[in-house]
Amino acid sequence: MGKIGLIIAREYLSRVRxxxxxxxxxxxxxxxxxxxxxxxxxxxxxxxxKKVLVSDQSGFFNExxxxxxxxxxxxxxxxIVGENEFKKSEYDILIQIxxxxxxxxxxxxxxKKQPDAAWTANLINNIxxxxxxxxxxxxxxxxxxxxxxxxxxxxxxxxxxxxxxxxKEQKAMxxxxxxxLIYMFIFLYGSQVMRGVIExxxxxxxxxxxxxxxxxxxxxxxxxxxxxxxxxxxxxWVGLIFVLMLxxxxxxxxxxxxxxxLPGMADGVTAQMTAATTDSELYNFIFHDLNYPxxxxxxxxxxxxxxxxxxALFAAVGSAVDxxxxxxxxxxxxxxxxxxxxxxxxxxxxxxxxxxxxxxxxIPLTSPVAMxxxxxxxxxxxxxxxxxMLLLIGAFIFTTWLAAKIYRVGILMYGKKPTYRELWxxxxxxx
Amino acid sequence: MYILRxxxxxxxxxxxxxxxxxxxDVKKGNIFGLLGPNGAGKTSLIRIINQITGxxxxxxxxxxxxxxxxxxxxxxxxxxxxxxxxKMKVGEQAMYFARLKGMKKNEAMYELMSWFKKxxxxxxxxxxxxxxxxxxxxxxxxxTTVIHKPSLLILDEPFSGFDPINANLIKNEIxxxxxxxxxxxxxxxxxxxxxxxxxxxxxINKSEVLLSGSVVDIKKKFAKxxxxxxxxxxxxxxxxxxxxxxELMEKHMIENNHHKCTVKLLNNNTxxxxxxxxxxxxxxxxxxxxxxxxxxxxxxxxxxxxGNTKITSFxx
Numbered sequence: 001m002g003k004i005g006l007i008i009a010r011e012y013l014s015r016v017r018x019x020x021x022x023x024x025x026x027x028x029x030x031x032x033x034x035x036x037x038x039x040x041x042x043x044x045x046x047x048x049x050k051k052v053l054v055s056d057q058s059g060f061f062n063e064x065x066x067x068x069x070x071x072x073x074x075x076x077x078x079x080i081v082g083e084n085e086f087k088k089s090e091y092d093i094l095i096q097i098x099x100x101x102x103x104x105x106x107x108x109x110x111x112k113k114q115p116d117a118a119w120t121a122n123l124i125n126n127i128x129x130x131x132x133x134x135x136x137x138x139x140x141x142x143x144x145x146x147x148x149x150x151x152x153x154x155x156x157x158x159x160x161x162x163x164x165x166x167x168k169e170q171k172a173m174x175x176x177x178x179x180x181l182i183y184m185f186i187f188l189y190g191s192q193v194m195r196g197v198i199e200x201x202x203x204x205x206x207x208x209x210x211x212x213x214x215x216x217x218x219x220x221x222x223x224x225x226x227x228x229x230x231x232x233x234x235x236x237w238v239g240l241i242f243v244l245m246l247x248x249x250x251x252x253x254x255x256x257x258x259x260x261x262l263p264g265m266a267d268g269v270t271a272q273m274t275a276a277t278t279d280s281e282l283y284n285f286i287f288h289d290l291n292y293p294x295x296x297x298x299x300x301x302x303x304x305x306x307x308x309x310x311x312a313l314f315a316a317v318g319s320a321v322d323x324x325x326x327x328x329x330x331x332x333x334x335x336x337x338x339x340x341x342x343x344x345x346x347x348x349x350x351x352x353x354x355x356x357x358x359x360x361x362x363i364p365l366t367s368p369v370a371m372x373x374x375x376x377x378x379x380x381x382x383x384x385x386x387x388x389m390l391l392l393i394g395a396f397i398f399t400t401w402l403a404a405k406i407y408r409v410g411i412l413m414y415g416k417k418p419t420y421r422e423l424w425x426x427x428x429x430x431x
Numbered sequence: 432m433y434i435l436r437x438x439x440x441x442x443x444x445x446x447x448x449x450x451x452x453x454x455x456d457v458k459k460g461n462i463f464g465l466l467g468p469n470g471a472g473k474t475s476l477i478r479i480i481n482q483i484t485g486x487x488x489x490x491x492x493x494x495x496x497x498x499x500x501x502x503x504x505x506x507x508x509x510x511x512x513x514x515x516x517x518k519m520k521v522g523e524q525a526m527y528f529a530r531l532k533g534m535k536k537n538e539a540m541y542e543l544m545s546w547f548k549k550x551x552x553x554x555x556x557x558x559x560x561x562x563x564x565x566x567x568x569x570x571x572x573x574x575t576t577v578i579h580k581p582s583l584l585i586l587d588e589p590f591s592g593f594d595p596i597n598a599n600l601i602k603n604e605i606x607x608x609x610x611x612x613x614x615x616x617x618x619x620x621x622x623x624x625x626x627x628x629x630x631x632x633x634x635i636n637k638s639e640v641l642l643s644g645s646v647v648d649i650k651k652k653f654a655k656x657x658x659x660x661x662x663x664x665x666x667x668x669x670x671x672x673x674x675x676x677x678e679l680m681e682k683h684m685i686e687n688n689h690h691k692c693t694v695k696l697l698n699n700n701t702x703x704x705x706x707x708x709x710x711x712x713x714x715x716x717x718x719x720x721x722x723x724x725x726x727x728x729x730x731x732x733x734x735x736x737x738g739n740t741k742i743t744s745f746x747x
Contacts, residue, residue: 003531003533006527006530006531007531010527014516014518014519199516200516203514203515203516203517204510204512204513204514205513205514205515205516207483207508207510207512207513208508208509208510208513208514208515208528208572208575208576209531210481210483211481211482211483211503211506211508211510212503212528212531212532213531214500215483408484412478412483414512425445429444429445
């Protein structure tokens with residue numbers, strides 16, 4: 001292992017072994033998945049057992065309404081139960097079924113606390129099933145299965161003639177999420193580079209180091225080491241989120257994923273119908289419309305390129321100052337183009353083929369963020385991407401060269417915070 | 432013969448000249464003192480020798496070869512501005528520095544173990560540096576400087592930050608390393624340690640070398656032909672005996688009839704002449720030459736070029 005390898009290894013290991021890194025890596029996905037699951041669960045159901053009293057005057061419904069025994073407990077009576085009586089009773093829900101229910105088709109539900117919509121919809125469905133079965137039996141001329149076929153409405157599809165544009169916007173949105181990740185990672189890990197350099201300066205370890213390795217090796221070792229930390233975190237997050245989402249789907253979303261599991265006679269039908277709708281929209285978008293190999297490889301390229309471009313600048317800033325408090329004046333010109341690229345990307349979401357985004361995706365300081373949005377739509381010419389990539393490579397070689405010139409002088413300077421004029425002078429110092 | 436020769440080195444930072452035609456020759460196996468007030472250019476020169484920066488003009492030869500990156504493994508450097516990674520464990524950190532100097536893993540581990548044993552600090556291996564006191568950290572720092580058995584050791588103010596006991600420990604280690612053939616360049620303002628340890632010196636002031644050579648020769652050069660005489664007898668008789676060819680610089684009575692005086696020889700008079708003159712007058716108890724201290728030489732030389740600036744002492 002060469003010297004630069006030793007430096008990379010130290011920078012990498014000292015960070016991934018930190019408690020804060022391990023905690024962030026584990027907690028991040030748990031929080032993301034936890035919030036998603038929590039939001040869905042809280043929005044969908046209260047999980048307490050509902051006590052339901054069915055006051056059935058028709059005498060037909062006795063024990064026939066299907067229900068999930070884990071969420072509700074049904075008790076039947078042929079007595080008329082009034083509102084006041086119900087209020088005083090132990091029941092949560094009262095269902096009043098009148099004598100002429102076959103004709104007036106009216107059922108009243110009284111509740112103390114409104115049950116969630118899914119539960120109510122399910123109840124209505126199951127009451128209907130009982131009624132329908134009774135009515136068919138009374139007529140006696142048609143099988144229930146045939147009746148269901150007749151009853152099922154036409155599957156009426158509506159399509160936007162400009163749906164490709166709509167899809168493009170959705171794809172751009174996905175690209176924007178990747179762009180947001182790049183933006184965050186550059187700031188997060190770029191400032192780690194800066195802090196690392198400042199730490200070496202304030203602990204006075206720097207001069208010992210540069211007597212063994214060149215300042216350039218030291219700077220590159222640090223930048224690359226921290227980049228690997230970032231990639232490690234990204235890969236672990238993606239992996240963990242994937243695993244957590246899968247298990248959450250199996251344990252928490254069982255009912256939602258397959259409505260067929262819900263009680264009810266028309267199981268097969270509802271399942272078919274739901275499958276038909278999910279199939280066409282989100283499912284297709286996620287599993288067929290997005291080009292993952294391109295998205296992921298572009299993400300990795302533009303993350304590395306953008307990080308190297310900015311990482312060198314962050315290192316130069318760190319070398320020029322003695323403490324983090326002094327970094328602000330130098331941080332502004334570095335943060336500005338990155339934030340600018342982010343804003344352009346956000347505005348470009350509505351119109352991914354616009355001029356502003358096209359330019360921003362070519363200029364190296366903004367391209368790591370902006371190009372992700374364009375690449376995800378799939379409508380960007382290949383040569384645009386190639387030029388953007390080449391410019392980015394050229395630019396990070398340039399900023400690294402420039403930063404190294406400031407770095408090698410800055411790391412050995414203590415005391416007064418330098419001005420831009422002094423930085424310019426440092427760049428022109430020989431050897 | 433020479434392990435290091437810096438020849439006609441110039442270094443500029445913008446308009447400021449840090450080194451102007453500086454040349455030093457460091458003999459193999461010697462301890463070489465690099466002296467000078469703050470801001471004289473010592474650190475600039477040391478950084479050039481360590482290849483942290485390059486000279487604008489001039490050449491540095493290491494063992495008669497042009498100084499090159501691979502020489503880093505043969506040089507050990509303890510800078511004045513020194514420190515360790517605070518959050519890193521002592522053992523791991525020492526390993527890291529050893530390996531950056533090009534040592535193999537096993538070799539580095541073996542050497543570290545023997546140094547830790549020698550300094551009786553085996554228990555620190557898994558401690559973080561921030562848990563150590565300043566003096567303890569300095570010991571670790573010293574080990575990381577010498578772990579790769581450098582043939583040239585460059586120490587910039589090595590004793591600052593050490594308590595007297597540890598300073599003595601380090602001093603003995605330096606002398607021990609010298610015995611094993613290591614050459615040491617030693618930058619300091621502490622003149623007493625220069626006198627104790629250095630064979631040769633170079634004195635830099637305002638970017639230029641003012642004085643260089645062996646400590647013995649320099650002292651001879653600065654000797655003022657004065658002698659301290661201790662005697663029993665009458666002070667007046669003593670003074671009268673010295674009426675021509677001598678100058679009585681100082682007189683001091685220890686007790687009745689017992690004096691100590693400083694005498695300067697004039698007109699090519701020798702010590703023998705002095706004795707011949709004095710023996711008839713008083714009973715001589717002792718005589719020795721008054722040699723200037725390095726501190727005096729330092730101040731005299733620096734003030735000679737400093738113009739109006741008065742420098743009183745550089746002892747820290």
